[in-house]
Amino acid sequence: MTPEPADARAAVPDARAHVLDCEHAAEVRRAARALLARPLLLASGPYGDAFRLVRRHSSELREWFDRNTGWALRVDAQSARLVKAPGTLDDATHPAREATRSGAPFTRRRYVLLCLALAALERGEAQIALGRLAEQVLLDAADPELAAAGVEFTLERRDERLDLAAVVRLLLAYGVLRRVAGDEEAYVGGTGDALYDVDRRVLAGLLAARHGPSLITVTSFEERSAALSAETSLDSEELRFRAMRRGLTRRLLDDPVLYYDTLTDAELGYLTRQRAFLTARITELTGLVPEVRAEGIAMVDPDDDLTDLRMPEQGTHGHITLLLAEHLAGAGGELSIDDLKTRVRELADIHGGFWSKTAREPGAEGELVEQALARLVALSLAERTPGGVRARPALGRYAVGEAVITEPGAKKAPAPQHVREEAPR
Incomplete structure (x- = not known):
């Protein structure tokens, strides 16, 4: 052998x-x-x-x-x-949302109730009833500073109880609470209560901050936000480079598009030198693929499951969003909100037969425009301006090109198409 x-x-x-x-x-x-x-x-x-x-x-x-x-x-x-800490602290386009099918964004009052509920749970026992939690939140909401800030919470109105129920459902989705008996609807309707187990380990790890809020002495919202996530003193070139690397990587991972014009000169210089290294490291770990253009970088997800917000293509709101994206992409400049409302009314005459009844009602165009713009801005496809809104470079993929007609028998040139691919992450 x-x-x-x-x-x-x-x-x-x-x-x-x-x-x-x-x-x-x-x-x-x-x-x-x-x-x-x-x-x-x-x-x-x-x-x-x-x-x-x-x-x-x-x-x-x-x-x-x-x-x-x-x-x-x-x-x-x-x-x-x-x-996680955000790459920038001034992005308000990705709010907490209801843990329901509607996914409605949290209002200012719901954010306040969320913080008060977490504080009450931290002081409480391993189990708590929704009614008892409401009592604790109500006591804390009577703080004169909250009243001076215009926050009112009395539990006398149904919409206030709905807000508290939305907070509880979010905590259920996070795993801070586990429902033992009852439900939130019974509490909102005044016909019952609900009982929850409190997972104290999850509760303790929920806060994402580098510094404890009780240690922050500045008073304005902007200063407090910055202090909560502030890096250690950057007193050497190595630490400054490390901070830039971390900040740019966070934005490449989190932002739909990292535009060069949003960076400082130092950040842009560092990214220009280290772009290949930064994007390769992200690709190696996550599978995201860099799309590098003259205006910026987007880390595109081939599997399409790392985004919290997508460009819709179905339903009335999705159709209107796509049509307004096309309109903005071809505008070549800034448009006012009234311009967009007028465009929605024109589109209703053309496509209204495929839209929901409420979208065709007079005066509905204001809400339709705001919903479309909220999504486009969150995806970094458009930006609001003092005079209205204008397209960002990534919106160009939704522009419509001119059709190219060739003679019979001639070699056909590829005609530009209306590209409706999803904005990167």
Whole structure:
């Protein structure tokens, strides 16, 4: 029997090692994507498999996120929490939303109630009834400073009870609360109550801040926001470069598009020099692919599951959003809100037969325009201006090109198409 060549025998372990390395890299990628999609994962519930994957690779993930973004990763036996901080503090386009099909954005009062509810739960016991939580929130809401800020909460009106119920449902979705009995609708209607278990570990890890709020002494909202997430003193060139690397990586991961004109000169210079390195590191971990244009960079997701907001293509609101995107892309400059309302009325005459009845009613164009603009601005496809709104460069993909007609038998040139692909993440 002819013996197998030595180099062939050596190749077998190498091939197996390569397969194992590929499997390991794929698992780390799935774990990282799971954390980016849901920064809070619980061992129980629908994302238990993702949690176990994150826990298995927690050391590698913790090191990557700390080095490249400055985000801390906390993992225990029951939960994994990626403590994300935004790349910029002035983006109000991605609010907390109701944990219902409507997904309505949180109002100012709901944010206040959320903070008051978390404070009450921190002081409370392992179980709490919704009525008892409401009493605690009501006492704290009587603070004179809240009243001076125009926040009123009395629980006398149904809409106030609905706001508190929305806060509770969000905490249920986060895993801070687990429903034991009853439901929120009964409480809102005044016919019953609800009882919850409080997961204190999840509650303790919910706050994403570098510094404790009780240690912040400045008073204005902008100063407090900046102080909560402030980096350590950047007193050396190495620390400044590290801060820029982390900030740019956070924005590449989180923002639909990173436009060069939103960067400082120092950030733009650093990104110009380190662009290939930064994008390659992100691609290696997440699978996001860089799309580099003259105006900026978008990290595009081929799997289309890392975005919290998509460009709609179905339903009345989706159709109107796409049509207004096309209109803005071809405008070549700033348009006023009245211009867009007029355009919606014109579109209703053309496409109204396919729209919902409420969208065709007189006066509905104002709300339709605002809903469309909220999505376009959140996707960095448009920006509001003092005079109205104007397109951002990425909106050009929704522009309509001129049709090209060729003679019979001639070689056909590719005609520009109305591209309705989704905005990157």
